[in-house]
Amino acid sequence: MKRLLGLLLCVALAMTACSSGSDSSGASAEKPLQIGIAQIVDHPSLNALRDGFIEAMTAAGYVEGKDVVYDLKNAAGDQVTLTNIASSFTDKDLVVAIATPTAITLAQALPNTPLFFAGVTDPVGAGLVDSLDAPGGMITGTSDMPPIADQLALIKEITPDAATIGLLYTSGEVNSQIQARMVAEAAPALGLSVREATVTASSEVRQGAESLTGVDCYFVGTDNTIISGVEALVAVAEERKVPLYVSDPDSIDRGAMAALAVDYHAQGVQTGQMAAQFLADGGKPGDIPVAVAKDLQVSLNLQAAERMGVTIPQSVIDTAVKVVR
Structure with missing residues (x-):
């Protein structure tokens, strides 16, 4: 009797092991x-x-x-x-x-x-x-990595009289520091000078934008802190009638004027x-x-352009993948 009970226990354990290892579809029972x-x-x-x-x-x-x-x-x-x-x-x-x-x-x-x-x-x-x-x-x-030279060329194409860029970026973001250097290096070839202002948090975006006086446009790279509070920068750009260029296509829906971005x-x-x-x-x-x-894709907000006092050339509009009218 003991031998029979032992045999039955072994069979039951074997059946349990088989059923837990796979199902009829062959799907694995491994942890996700x-x-x-x-x-x-x-x-x-x-x-x-x-x-x-x-x-x-x-x-x-x-x-x-x-x-x-x-x-x-x-x-x-x-x-x-x-x-x-x-x-x-x-x-x-x-x-x-x-x-x-x-x-x-x-x-x-x-x-x-x-x-x-x-x-x-x-x-x-x-x-x-x-x-x-x-x-x-x-x-x-x-x-x-944004195409800084191409982005600055877009600025000159839309606003050919622009001479000074107001560059706003976050001092604590390595990516923003790198882009700031790239902007400074690429700007002279297009006849542009650069004025910089830095922030440490999105709550400082408006103050940083307001400190950039006498600029012909604002530019923001792929800066996470600035973009998270971009509405404050948009407000200053509209008040001053200064166009806002960004490297983030989704900021177009939030009031930025133009973007050349991935x-x-x-x-x-x-x-x-x-x-x-x-x-x-x-x-x-x-x-x-x-x-x-x-x-790379051009995105435009024609309503923002009007509020910032800019008429975007039709030739640029024709190249855009996204246009907010």
Whole structure:
């Protein structure tokens, strides 16, 4: 009898093991992938990067809640919060860092976790990767390096009499510091001079804009802090009848006049595709070259142009992918 009971117990255990290891569809019973996604602030372009990443992962077969669980975090522009977010991601299988400050913080805190960044202006200059072709380590991603010379050329095309640019940027953002240097280097070739004002938080945007007196236009690069509070800059531009040029296409809907920028949703999709390929092939993220955005789009707000005292040439309007009338 004891031998029979022992035999029956073994059979039952074997059947339990088989049923828990797979189902009739052959789906794996492994735990879902844990992915942490962090961004420095909440604004439409960064949200588009996040949504594009998730969209690409879904297209690659990662069903949310079944194959993958996303932990979405927003630092609301606060570095202490961003550091705490990085600490909370230590158990993730993969992390996504949206924008330069986020990528720097996560890379420092999680050197052994696969990290894919998006919306990073100059990953080499920020010390994130060894080179674009061979990033090295556990990190790679996509860059939104703006075409500064082309952006300044657009300023001259729309407002040919412009002589002085009012450049507003965040002193604590490495990406913004890099772009400020690029603007200063490129401006003289187009007959432009540059006046700068810096801020440390979005609450200072209006004050910074007001300090830039005697300028012919305002220009903002891919600066997360300024863009998160761009309405304050728009208000000053309208009051002074000074056109506002930006590097963020979604700011057009918020009152900026013109932008020459990358498609941030498309860049988010590209980042997700890179992550999905890494998960399929293995290896290290640092073996995957950084992808730099090539397709640039002109976006215009004709209502904003009127409020800022500018008539945009039809030749420029004809090239725009987005026009707010």
